[in-house]
Amino acid sequence: MPVLSPPCAVRGDSGWRTTARWRERVVRLDCGEKGLGGRLLGPFEGDVLVEVPGRAGERVFLGRGTRAWRIPANPERPGGLGTFLRMGFWHVLSGPDHLLFLLGLVLLCPRVGSLAWTVTAFTAGHATTLALVTLGVVRFPARLAEVGIAASLVVVALELGRRPERRAPPVALAFPFGLLHGLGFANAFSTLGLAGPALVASVGVFHVGIEGAQLLLVACARTLRMRPGPWSPARADTCARLVIGSLGVFWVLERLGTAALLRRFFFSPPGLP
Numbered sequence: 001m002p003v004l005s006p007p008c009a010v011r012g013d014s015g016w017r018t019t020a021r022w023r024e025r026v027v028r029l030d031c032g033e034k035g036l037g038g039r040l041l042g043p044f045e046g047d048v049l050v051e052v053p054g055r056a057g058e059r060v061f062l063g064r065g066t067r068a069w070r071i072p073a074n075p076e077r078p079g080g081l082g083t084f085l086r087m088g089f090w091h092v093l094s095g096p097d098h099l100l101f102l103l104g105l106v107l108l109c110p111r112v113g114s115l116a117w118t119v120t121a122f123t124a125g126h127a128t129t130l131a132l133v134t135l136g137v138v139r140f141p142a143r144l145a146e147v148g149i150a151a152s153l154v155v156v157a158l159e160l161g162r163r164p165e166r167r168a169p170p171v172a173l174a175f176p177f178g179l180l181h182g183l184g185f186a187n188a189f190s191t192l193g194l195a196g197p198a199l200v201a202s203v204g205v206f207h208v209g210i211e212g213a214q215l216l217l218v219a220c221a222r223t224l225r226m227r228p229g230p231w232s233p234a235r236a237d238t239c240a241r242l243v244i245g246s247l248g249v250f251w252v253l254e255r256l257g258t259a260a261l262l263r264r265f266f267f268s269p270p271g272l273p
Helices: 078-093 096-110 112-135 140-161 172-192 196-226 232-257 261-268
Strands: 010-014 022-028 035-040 047-051 059-062 068-071
Touching: 059 078, 078 096, 078 196, 096 112, 096 140, 096 196, 096 232, 112 172, 112 196, 140 172, 140 232
Parallel strands: none
Antiparallel strands: 010 022, 022 035, 035 047, 047 059, 059 068
């Protein structure tokens, strides 16, 4: 359930139900003068789509963080496309697993040209699956996609541990894992109810924002990596690989539902249930 500030309160709740593509619950939010209809999306119950009364077709998408995005009734118009550009940019900045995967690509690519193509291949894969799920062509469990995204970090960390001449081409990793990462946000994106030109325009502009944020972050990471520092490049790369791999393993366990059991087993004081 969302955390609501007064005077807003939940007045109606249908409870969770399973649809063909996700789990959702329909609630009625009473905010004094006007009520808002909302859908809470699963399986992590982290995203909310709110319908704005009195404005036909306009909705507000609330992400897992504190960001709120107003989805216009006609998003294919220039004014509406700006929302999706910002959403794409923020999608990269707010995702630690996405950021760590980008760092892995920076470490895997020794040349600027190959790095730019690799990042673009990742974006292309991301756009492909997001569009297919939004269109209803492909159905994929969101929880399984999140587990796969975490596992992609483990694969990148293992690849970084190999000798450079024995590594797979970075593009060969970027595109298929881009397909996987695209599934992570696809179910939430598909609930916006976009179709036709609005869908094509919003998905395209959303990924322009993603590509811009990725290239900016990759350029910053590469610049910092090339600057002299207290650690040698080899030691810095080793530390980065350990961080990427360790967090990847933890997120795999957490998203499988086993991390809580491990914390309870290893860190609970003796005698507590």
